[in-house]
Amino acid sequence: MAGFLIKTFGCQFNELYSATIADALRRGGHRPSDSLGEASLVIINTCAVREKAEEKAFSFLGEAAKLVGASRIVFMGCTATLDRQRAVRIAGRGLNVVEGTAGMEQVLSLVGTIVPLGEVDCTAPRSLFPTADIELIRGCESYCTYCIVPRSRGPEVVIDAGEVLHRAERAIGSGFSELLFLGQNINRYRSSLGGLVETMFAVDELDGNFWFWFLSSHPANFTPEEVKRVMGLRHIEHRLHLPLQSGSDRILERMNRRYSIADYARLVEPIRENADWTLTTDIIVGFPGETNDDFAATVDVVRGFRFDGVFLAKYSDRPGTPASRMQDKVPPALIDERHSALLSIVQGLSEQSNQVLVGRCVDVLVLTVHAGGNAFGRSIDGRNVWFSCSEPAPGIGTFVSVTIDHGSREGLYGTRVC
Ligand code: SF4
Numbered sequence: 001m002a003g004f005l006i007k008t009f010g011c012q013f014n015e016l017y018s019a020t021i022a023d024a025l026r027r028g029g030h031r032p033s034d035s036l037g038e039a040s041l042v043i044i045n046t047c048a049v050r051e052k053a054e055e056k057a058f059s060f061l062g063e064a065a066k067l068v069g070a071s072r073i074v075f076m077g078c079t080a081t082l083d084r085q086r087a088v089r090i091a092g093r094g095l096n097v098v099e100g101t102a103g104m105e106q107v108l109s110l111v112g113t114i115v116p117l118g119e120v121d122c123t124a125p126r127s128l129f130p131t132a133d134i135e136l137i138r139g140c141e142s143y144c145t146y147c148i149v150p151r152s153r154g155p156e157v158v159i160d161a162g163e164v165l166h167r168a169e170r171a172i173g174s175g176f177s178e179l180l181f182l183g184q185n186i187n188r189y190r191s192s193l194g195g196l197v198e199t200m201f202a203v204d205e206l207d208g209n210f211w212f213w214f215l216s217s218h219p220a221n222f223t224p225e226e227v228k229r230v231m232g233l234r235h236i237e238h239r240l241h242l243p244l245q246s247g248s249d250r251i252l253e254r255m256n257r258r259y260s261i262a263d264y265a266r267l268v269e270p271i272r273e274n275a276d277w278t279l280t281t282d283i284i285v286g287f288p289g290e291t292n293d294d295f296a297a298t299v300d301v302v303r304g305f306r307f308d309g310v311f312l313a314k315y316s317d318r319p320g321t322p323a324s325r326m327q328d329k330v331p332p333a334l335i336d337e338r339h340s341a342l343l344s345i346v347q348g349l350s351e352q353s354n355q356v357l358v359g360r361c362v363d364v365l366v367l368t369v370h371a372g373g374n375a376f377g378r379s380i381d382g383r384n385v386w387f388s389c390s391e392p393a394p395g396i397g398t399f400v401s402v403t404i405d406h407g408s409r410e411g412l413y414g415t416r417v418c
Contacts, residue, residue, distance in 0.1 A: 003033035010047020019125035027118020046079035078152035130397030132171035137183035187221035247301030248294035286335030354407030384411030
């Protein structure tokens with residue numbers, strides 16, 4: 001039986017697709033391998049959101065082609081959709097390229113022509129245990145000017161709420177403790193039950209001991225009333241990830257984000273007023289035309305909202321996007337400078353946010369358990385938690401309470417109490 005290696009770049013969707021393929025391969029009797037030298041089947045699941053991830057995927061493809069041969073490689077995902085020719089030039093004509101990111105069926109049938117597959121179960125791949133990723137909506141029609149996703153993933157395709165609930169119920173029934181609902185812009189979800197919030201209410205009614213949350217929210221398609229309703233659910237994790245992207249209204253308009261800083265402030269007010277919830281965001285530094293004043297506004301806004309975590313990205317051109325055609329690019333050295341300045345601010349904010357919890361007891365989902373009484377998990381408000389625990393060690397996927405002794409910018413450190 002073939003050893004297989006799956007290299008995954010990019011978002012949670014790619015993680016889900018790779019895990020589904022890995023499960024089908026395992027059920028077919030194949031074993032996973034960490035080394036290209038031992039693999040006889042290589043799957044490269046690509047991401048086109050940043051140039052760096054694309055270049056890494058092409059470089060890995062070149063290496064794999066030399067060691068494994070093009071005909072034993074499947075090249076899939078956003079980069080495969082956008083730049084098939086370059087992939088074939090690198091690996092050779094026998095390369096298996098899956099264009100389009102509309103779903104798993106095409107990938108699985110292609111992989112099945114190379115090696116026999118076991119049963120395919122798209123409900124909740126076991127390798128992601130204890131988290132079941134569940135798609136609500138694929139593709140995107142929001143057209144932010146810097147983003148390649150509307151081109152690479154195509155128009156929105158909605159999974160009906162009945163199917164979503166079926167997958168959620170099956171995942172909980174087979175022992176998963178956490179459900180993560182996915183959509184590129186999940187707030188545009190509409191189905192037989194209504195929108196995202198109505199569907200989350202139906203999930204909240206399911207029996208079982210589980211937590212859930214959802215990604216990614218878009219401020220233009222969320223309302224303060226909806227935020228408040230979601231916060232009242234029984235099983236919801238106490239965290240909202242709401243990408244802001246810039247603190248300047250002028251830049252937000254150029255990004256085609258369709259909200260202002262004042263709109264964003266209204267949305268997050270219920271979160272900021274509730275100390276049990278965390279708020280995290282994404283910021284792009286150096287978008288074309290970003291002046292010193294725009295950047296200063298971003299710094300002020302990041303401080304003002306006291307984000308618990310910020311994912312910072314340096315702007316990079318994605319060919320074919322409206323932003324790539326904008327003339328007033330920020331010089332790379334200035335982007336680096338702004339990135340470093342903002343990074344030290346957001347690290348400080350994360351550290352302060354984590355230190356507030358010292359002495360408190362938090363609920364934690366156990367994700368890994370190490371020998372010697374150490375374990376790692378995630379708190380109900382989304383923080384990394386490293387903790388010590390006496391015997392018997394908790395099982396992966398169980399919920400424990402941890403008293404926090406120390407907080408750093410990376411997370412919390414403590415001791416299990418029960
Ligand atoms: S909402 Fe905007 S940033 Fe997110 S995937 Fe769609 S176009 Fe890209």
